[in-house]
Ligand SMILES: *[C@@H]1O[C@H](CO)[C@@H](O)[C@H](O)[C@H]1NC(C)=O
């Protein structure tokens with residue numbers, strides 16, 4: 126047993142002399158390999174330790190990786206989503222409604238928590254699709270953030286579905302909150318732009 130280990134060790138040492146050569150070969154072949162395998166990661170930018178992928182998904186990646194973002198969610202129908210001090214969720218046309226200032230935080234890959242800064246309630250979708258403000262963070266508050274083809278974001282419950290259909294945060298054309306069961310990804314009532322504040 127002992128002897129076998131020794132022999133093995135010795136043979137490993139003898140291979141070490143080849144190591145520099147192997148490394149050189151590996152390094153020289155790397156750029157080409159990367160380019161072929163990951164066309165979108167061709168020119169990564171490093172900001173602190175986070176690699177921001179440059180290419181088609183740059184915006185998506187930024188959204189998902191941002192730590193805490195202070196934003197307003199501006200709907201396709203031009204309402205600012207607000208969560209008031211009673212935990213009610215609806216929209217406002219006012220540009221200076223303090224209840225429309227939100228904090229969007231990444232809690233997992235592609236999953237965010239959205240908290241009303243003035244009300245301290247989390248944007249939540251209940252099991253039966255009700256859009257409401259939750260006092261405490263819980264599974265109802267886990268929202269799957271995705272960028273749609275028109276550049277707007279959708280926020281779907283990461284936990285609950287209506288059968289096989291996802292349930293989204295939505296405001297109707299009058300600025301009232303929509304039940305998740307009535308929402309669809311393709312409907313602009315579920316489309317929001319995060320706006321810096
Ligand atoms: C890098 O990290 C520091 C400290 O965490 C932070 O203050 C700074 O804004 C970060 N810079 C970038 C480019 O993200």
Ligand SMILES: *[C@@H]1O[C@H](CO)[C@@H](O)[C@H](O)[C@H]1NC(C)=O
Pocket residue numbers: 209213215216217299300301
């Ligand atoms: C949103 O709710 C508040 C508080 O109940 C109400 O005053 C306001 O009119 C509502 N906005 C809309 C667009 O329905």
